[in-house]
Amino acid sequence: MSETGTIGEALIAQGISRRSLLKYTGYLASILALPPMASRAMADALASAKRQSVIWLSFQECTGCTESLTRSFNPTIEDMIFNLISLDYQETLMASAGTAAEGAMQAARTANKGKYVLVVDGSVSTGAGGVYSTNAGKSNLETLKEVAADAMAVLSVGTCAAFGGIPMAKPNPTGAVPVSEIITDKPVINISGCPPIPEAIAGTVAYIITFGKLPDLDHLNRPKAFFGDSIHDRCYRRPFYDKGQFAKSFDDEGARNGWCLYEVGCKGPVTYNACATLKWNGGVSFPIQSGHGCLGCSEPGFWDRGGFYKPLSAAVMGNREIIGGAAVAGVAAGAASVALARKRRAAALAAQAAASAAVVTQEKTP
Amino acid sequence: MNGDVGRTGMAQSILREISLALSVLAATGTRDAIDLRSLPLTLADREELEAALGRGDVGVVLEAAGKSEIWETRFTGVWWLRHFGGDGRVAAEVIEVTPVPDILSAHPEDISAAATRMAAELEEREHV
Numbered sequence: 001m002s003e004t005g006t007i008g009e010a011l012i013a014q015g016i017s018r019r020s021l022l023k024y025t026g027y028l029a030s031i032l033a034l035p036p037m038a039s040r041a042m043a044d045a046l047a048s049a050k051r052q053s054v055i056w057l058s059f060q061e062c063t064g065c066t067e068s069l070t071r072s073f074n075p076t077i078e079d080m081i082f083n084l085i086s087l088d089y090q091e092t093l094m095a096s097a098g099t100a101a102e103g104a105m106q107a108a109r110t111a112n113k114g115k116y117v118l119v120v121d122g123s124v125s126t127g128a129g130g131v132y133s134t135n136a137g138k139s140n141l142e143t144l145k146e147v148a149a150d151a152m153a154v155l156s157v158g159t160c161a162a163f164g165g166i167p168m169a170k171p172n173p174t175g176a177v178p179v180s181e182i183i184t185d186k187p188v189i190n191i192s193g194c195p196p197i198p199e200a201i202a203g204t205v206a207y208i209i210t211f212g213k214l215p216d217l218d219h220l221n222r223p224k225a226f227f228g229d230s231i232h233d234r235c236y237r238r239p240f241y242d243k244g245q246f247a248k249s250f251d252d253e254g255a256r257n258g259w260c261l262y263e264v265g266c267k268g269p270v271t272y273n274a275c276a277t278l279k280w281n282g283g284v285s286f287p288i289q290s291g292h293g294c295l296g297c298s299e300p301g302f303w304d305r306g307g308f309y310k311p312l313s314a315a316v317m318g319n320r321e322i323i324g325g326a327a328v329a330g331v332a333a334g335a336a337s338v339a340l341a342r343k344r345r346a347a348a349l350a351a352q353a354a355a356s357a358a359v360v361t362q363e364k365t366p
Numbered sequence: 367m368n369g370d371v372g373r374t375g376m377a378q379s380i381l382r383e384i385s386l387a388l389s390v391l392a393a394t395g396t397r398d399a400i401d402l403r404s405l406p407l408t409l410a411d412r413e414e415l416e417a418a419l420g421r422g423d424v425g426v427v428l429e430a431a432g433k434s435e436i437w438e439t440r441f442t443g444v445w446w447l448r449h450f451g452g453d454g455r456v457a458a459e460v461i462e463v464t465p466v467p468d469i470l471s472a473h474p475e476d477i478s479a480a481a482t483r484m485a486a487e488l489e490e491r492e493h494v
Contacts, residue, residue: 012475030460
C-alpha cells in the first residue's frame with residue numbers, strides 16, 4: 001500500500017541520507033540531460049513529495065522489461081528509484097497471490113484514484129474478445145480498461161506495449177495491439193525497446209515524481225531525453241560511416257577494424273534510442289560495440305521489416321525518405337517542431353504499412 | 367567512453383569552461399557544474415583533463431548509494447565528483463565549481479535524525 005509520508009521521511013526512517021538522494025538526483029539530471037546544477041532542487045522536490053503509487057500490469061510479454069529494470073541486485077545508485085515509488089501491484093515481484101494480490105491492487109486504486117501511474121508491459125490481445133491472454137478471470141483487455149480509468153497516466157514499457165512488438169508480428173494470431181490503441185482518453189507515454197533501457201524506465205518515472213508533470217515527448221510519444229537522437233547520431237562508429245568505411249560481412253577486414261555496420265543491416269540511422277550513450281549491462285557495451293548492427297527494436301513493426309541483415313539501402317524499412325534524411329542530414333534535429341514531428345510520425349507509420357505490404361507481396365511471389 | 371580515437375580537443379574546451387566558471391565563482395560566488403558523462407570524451411581526452419586539473423588538498427571516499435570518489439583539484443574551488451554504480455563502473459561524473467560540493471555537507475534533516483538517534487542510544491545504555 002502507498003505510504004502517507006514524504007519520500008524524505010521514508011528515507012530517514014530507512015537510514016538513507018540526503019547525500020544518497022543528492023547523488024541520485026545528480027545521476028538523474030545526467031541521464032535526463034538536465035543542467036547538473038538542477039540536482040539540488042530536484043533532491044529538495046523529491047524529499048517533500050509523496051511516494052508515487054505505481055500499478056504494473058503484465059500482458060502479452062516475456063518479462064524481459066521487468067528483468068531490465070530489476071537487473072541489479074546490489075544497493076546502488078540505480079536502485080534508488082525503488083525508494084521513490086510505492087510499487088503496489090506487480091505480479092512477478094509481489095509476494096502475495098490470488099485474492100490477496102487482487103485486493104492489494106483494488107486498495108491502491110481506491111486510495112490513489114486519479115493519481116497512480118499505470119505501467120504496462122506487453123501488448124493487448126483483442127482477438128476473440130481478448131481470451132488469448134487472461135489473468136484473475138479477466139481478459140487483459142478488460143483489466144487494462146478498468147485500471148487505466150483511474151490512472152494519472154499510462155507508461156507503455158517495452159516495444160510490445162508501445163507498438164505491439166513481437167506478439168503483433170505477422171500473422172498476429174491473437175489480434176495484439178499496443179496500449180495506445182485501447183487507451184485514448186489519457187496520456188500514454190511509450191518507453192520502447194526490446195527490452196527498454198532501465199534508465200529510461202526509471203528516469204521517466206522519477207521525472208514525473210520530481211516535476212509533477214510528464215516529460216517532453218517525441219512524435220511517437222517517447223520521452224525526448226532518451227529517444228531524441230538516433231543510434232546513428234550517437235554511434236562511436238559514425239566517423240567510419242562519414243568516411244565511407246563499411247564492413248561488408250561479419251568476418252571481413254572492415255568488421256575486424258570496427259568499421260560501420262550499415263551494409264550488414266544496421267538499423268541505427270532510423271532507430272531512436274539511447275543505447276549508444278547509456279549502453280547495456282551496466283554501461284559495458286551495446287550491440288554495435290559488440291560487433292552486431294542495431295535491430296531497430298525501439299521502432300514500430302521492427303520484427304516485420306524485411307530482414308535484420310539487409311542494409312537500409314535495400315529499403316527493408318520501407319521508406320526511402322527516412323533513410324535519405326538520416327543518411328544525408330546525419331545529426332537529427334532533436335527538438336523537432338510540431339510540424340516536423342507530425343511529418344515523422346506519418347512517415348514512420350507509412351513506413352510500417354509499406355514494409356508490411358512489401359513483405360506480403362514477397363510472400364505471395366512464387 | 368570510447369578510448370580508441372585519441373585526443374579530440376574536448377579537454378581544452380572543458381578547461382576553458384572551468385576557467386571561466388572559476389573566475390565567476392571568485393567574483394560573484396555563483397556556483398557551476400559540468401556533467402562529463404554527457405560529453406563525447408575519449409579516454410585520451412579524459413586523461414588529458416584529469417592530468418591538467420591534478421589533485422589538491424582534499425580527497426574523499428563517500429559511501430552513499432554506492433561508492434563515490436570526490437577530490438578537489440589543484441585549482442581551489444574546482445572539484446571532481448566520480449560516482450560509481452553497480453559493478454564498479456562510473457554511473458555519473460561531474461566537475462563542480464564551488465567552495466564545497468553539496469553532497470559533502472550534512473543535511474539539516476539528517477542532523478536532526480542523527481541527534482534523535484544518538485540521544486535514544488545513550489538513553490538505552492543507561493538502562494543496560
